[in-house]
Amino acid sequence: VSRRAADATTASSRSRSSASRRTASADEARPRRTRAKRGQGDQLREQILDATYELLVETGDADRVSTRAVARRVGCSSPALYLHFPDRASLLWAACNRQFVKLGDVVRLAVEGIDDPIDALQAAGRAYITFGVEHAEEYRVMMMTPETVVWNPPIEDLPGEAGFDVLHQLIERAMADGALRDDDPSLVALSVWAAVHGIVALRIAKPSFDWPPLEDDIDRMIRLVTGGLAGSTGSS
Amino acid sequence: VSRRAADATTASSRSRSSASRRTASADEARPRRTRAKRGQGDQLREQILDATYELLVETGDADRVSTRAVARRVGCSSPALYLHFPDRASLLWAACNRQFVKLGDVVRLAVEGIDDPIDALQAAGRAYITFGVEHAEEYRVMMMTPETVVWNPPIEDLPGEAGFDVLHQLIERAMADGALRDDDPSLVALSVWAAVHGIVALRIAKPSFDWPPLEDDIDRMIRLVTGGLAGSTGSS
DNA sequence: TGTACATCAGTGAACGCGCGTTCACTGATGTAC
């Protein structure tokens, strides 16, 4: 401890410090994996993805998931990862993406069978927010991390995976029905997406803030948004 | 390049790879700093914060700002940082926070002299979003990064620094005036904050997405939010 | 049926790196007597 800085209270859990690495190391206990049979090379790929995802959830920080830790968890050597992924970034991305495509599915499922587009919008928003909060670490990696670090696939895939396309269609339909005031559906969909993302992202970034119950927050945002889109123009 | 992964196109710009480190190194050219005079020890502190902030902006990634790079930029030795900050996390946080308190100020300033609470809310939202997008890296570090990595000071300071308290007061006032429908002002303020944060956060996280002009987005969100809060209850 | 060969599914050791931080120190400047 240096002289003037001696009064510091910071615990310092930076991803680079050896102390924090040690935290994530209940690994090496795993037994050495047995080599896969001849045609079964892709088994390892799945196991690697599973382990990566586990570590992601356990550490809560993509930066603390190292290739070596993944290999220890799997029970293979670390070069073995390179038989299936070109580099660490691709591995992390793949592990997140596998869970993440579920978001689009969940939103699509939530909407199924609901005829009224406003009701469907509400269901979609609810599903999106709930999923995001419950899968915080993937959400963070996919939606809150700079592209340069993690976003390899074409950016155009984003809407489909995030359930954004569902949003878009619902809003188009609602406008055609007269349930929402006429506007550019793409732009309105972006606003709604941003609003919904905002709830999830703030909670993920600041979990120790004294948030109200999630359900209240969802209801209020949905009322706010659908009320706002449906009403006559606001004061301005 | 390994065998099965040979077709990979990923450029691999992970924060850990030596390649990406090299990108951020137009440093060592700086002249050696001269030692400060007797009572002027705090000059170095300011210079360290400046350099940290510069690197933060240049790299666009807090993980790529190392204590050694900061020292090189300043022109001092890296142990010198420890005369003023207990560890790297504190340094990074301080550098961001220094710029970040401006957000609260900007929001407060934007609101000054506007009597109508709805107009004031719109001005506040506009100021918040603009500031966030223009100071993407600080915003990312402060508002989109897990607390464990970067959030040392008490979480209760967040609202004041983010201009959230202004929002809260405006909403209280608007409700008292009858300009907004009665509700719990804290919860409504959270929703509005989330909506506004959503716009900023998505643009920062996915800069290569084909976003509409920021102004349009701001206007639409403001209309959506204020219209929604003011109108009678939406369909539900 | 035998056997040379190709392929698959990996492994162990090593490279080189930059990092956060600590340690013992140093020279200039002020202060007490």
Add this chain to the structure above:
DNA sequence: TGTACATCAGTGAACGCGCGTTCACTGATGTAC
């Protein structure tokens, strides 16, 4: 006015670390002739 001493504002070298990745290899399994 001199001088011993304390303090300030740092420095240079080193420690130990875990990392991403590459390299050359190995043993088991299938395949062609």
